[in-house]
Amino acid sequence: MKNENLSELFKVSAPKGAMSRRKALKLIGISPVAATVLASMGSGSVTDAQAVDVKGKILIVGGGSGAIMTLARLNRSISNPDITIIAPNETHLYQPGQVFVAAGLMKQEDLQKPNKDFIASNVNWIKDEVASFDPENKKVTTRGGQVVAYDFMIVATGVVNRFDKIKGLKEEDIGTNGITSVYLSDLEKGTARGATATWDWYNDLKAAAKIKRPTVLYTQPDSPIKCGGGPQKMLYLSADYLKEAGLSADYHFYTGLKNLFHLPKVDEELTKVQQSYDKIETKFSHFLRSIDVKAKEATFVHAYEKEVIDPDFGDKSMQSFADEVVVKYDFIHIVPPMTPPDALMKSNLLNDKGLDVDKNTLQHNKYKNIFGIGDVCGIPMGKTGGTARHQAPVVVGNLLAVMQGKELKENFDGYTVCPLKTQYGKILMAEFNYEGPKPTIPFLDYWKPRWMWWEFDRYMLELMYWHLMLRGLF
Numbered sequence: 001m002k003n004e005n006l007s008e009l010f011k012v013s014a015p016k017g018a019m020s021r022r023k024a025l026k027l028i029g030i031s032p033v034a035a036t037v038l039a040s041m042g043s044g045s046v047t048d049a050q051a052v053d054v055k056g057k058i059l060i061v062g063g064g065s066g067a068i069m070t071l072a073r074l075n076r077s078i079s080n081p082d083i084t085i086i087a088p089n090e091t092h093l094y095q096p097g098q099v100f101v102a103a104g105l106m107k108q109e110d111l112q113k114p115n116k117d118f119i120a121s122n123v124n125w126i127k128d129e130v131a132s133f134d135p136e137n138k139k140v141t142t143r144g145g146q147v148v149a150y151d152f153m154i155v156a157t158g159v160v161n162r163f164d165k166i167k168g169l170k171e172e173d174i175g176t177n178g179i180t181s182v183y184l185s186d187l188e189k190g191t192a193r194g195a196t197a198t199w200d201w202y203n204d205l206k207a208a209a210k211i212k213r214p215t216v217l218y219t220q221p222d223s224p225i226k227c228g229g230g231p232q233k234m235l236y237l238s239a240d241y242l243k244e245a246g247l248s249a250d251y252h253f254y255t256g257l258k259n260l261f262h263l264p265k266v267d268e269e270l271t272k273v274q275q276s277y278d279k280i281e282t283k284f285s286h287f288l289r290s291i292d293v294k295a296k297e298a299t300f301v302h303a304y305e306k307e308v309i310d311p312d313f314g315d316k317s318m319q320s321f322a323d324e325v326v327v328k329y330d331f332i333h334i335v336p337p338m339t340p341p342d343a344l345m346k347s348n349l350l351n352d353k354g355l356d357v358d359k360n361t362l363q364h365n366k367y368k369n370i371f372g373i374g375d376v377c378g379i380p381m382g383k384t385g386g387t388a389r390h391q392a393p394v395v396v397g398n399l400l401a402v403m404q405g406k407e408l409k410e411n412f413d414g415y416t417v418c419p420l421k422t423q424y425g426k427i428l429m430a431e432f433n434y435e436g437p438k439p440t441i442p443f444l445d446y447w448k449p450r451w452m453w454w455e456f457d458r459y460m461l462e463l464m465y466w467h468l469m470l471r472g473l474f
């Protein structure tokens, strides 16, 4: 690759105007940077070159990123595999692409492929959902009433949106009355209604801003969500969409969290990003409790601590408060709380964060024949597809060890990646693990938004997802 191309890649500033898909692929495809990225992004902790001869019925529950990545690796790693997968979805949805659909750069159809392309014919695929788990007796029952026994189980159900936790809001309201949410999808059908509704919402917002400066709210719950950067991605992309048209709005970001990002350098940079837009006001420790759809009013709970002096004894102590704050809006982008699906909520497999697995081995803390992968895991971080990719070889390696009566050797380090879209054409690629920042390219300032990451995320990752990750090759 020529030097000028390399320096172009490392530039923080985006060249104005989007790069064509062909040019981006050509640039990335021939780039030594791409090779570095690919090599260092590969977790490489397990080599499944030699299939092992182990016995036992393996059940995988779920049909999304984590399930399919694990399935591909397991099927290759065992000489005579006996694998059943319970997954309702005929269509696989590339969920990260929903943000690009919401921003008008992709269509829903671009995110869909048949799940049968990734489930080998020797695998027993039950197209249903698990309705109840019975880990003591090593069996599950499906919604259709089928009882499925297993020796080893991998739970990969992801998490579900809980719009029902926001009083006054129904899923049908999304796409009406100025309300949207990029998170609204139907994973069973493989559709992304929220993403397409959000693109319409961007355009309604633009039309409204031509008449009068609208008030726009963006929310984030106080509990872990998949793609933790999602709420801010929608905020910055919509603000940039208006900015590009010479328009603006009063943007209000109400987040249940205490900062924009838990890594100080990223937090600082995102504060600068907010200042680059005309008037974004952020309120921390506010989570959405209810909404009045018709009146266009959102009620938040502001949770905080304050020093209180006892009137009788004069003692000082910190006490918790929760005030209600009512905010009027013209447009609102809602990110709901998320929990494991009902079947798991009713089981004894969870801790207070999700599936009760060891944060390093991903083995269930009580049932040693059970492992977890992906968003469902109740571990300190990592609800991203990138996390699942790093977890898959760990789960497979450790499951095979259990099956062989060996010691568990594979270790998940907490890797999580958050490609924060700060504007059209730029991404701040926040990568971290349990210890702190974990940039793929260590010599680049990981907190800087770069157009190179945009091109990589927009054009390269999707191809890698379908052709490498879901096939367990990367």
Ligand SMILES: Cc1cc2nc3c(=O)[nH]c(=O)nc-3n(C[C@H](O)[C@H](O)[C@H](O)COP(=O)(O)OP(=O)(O)OC[C@H]3O[C@@H](n4cnc5c(N)ncnc54)[C@H](O)[C@@H]3O)c2cc1C
Pocket: 061, 062, 063, 064, 065, 066, 067, 086, 087, 088, 089, 094, 095, 096, 097, 098, 099, 128, 129, 130, 131, 156, 157, 158, 159, 182, 183, 187, 188, 226, 227, 230, 341, 343, 373, 374, 375, 376, 383, 384, 385, 386, 387, 388, 417, 419
């Ligand atoms: C808007 C958005 C943007 C995102 N952007 C990014 C990004 O840029 N980068 C990134 O790395 N990640 C991103 N993610 C996150 C990423 O998509 C998830 O972290 C990833 O899909 C997690 O994989 P999973 O297997 O745990 O869950 P999922 O992929 O959600 O799959 C769960 C599967 O389990 C099935 N299921 C549920 N309940 C049951 C049951 N009871 N029985 C059987 N099956 C069941 C579901 O139908 C589904 O097939 C984004 C997500 C969203 C929503």
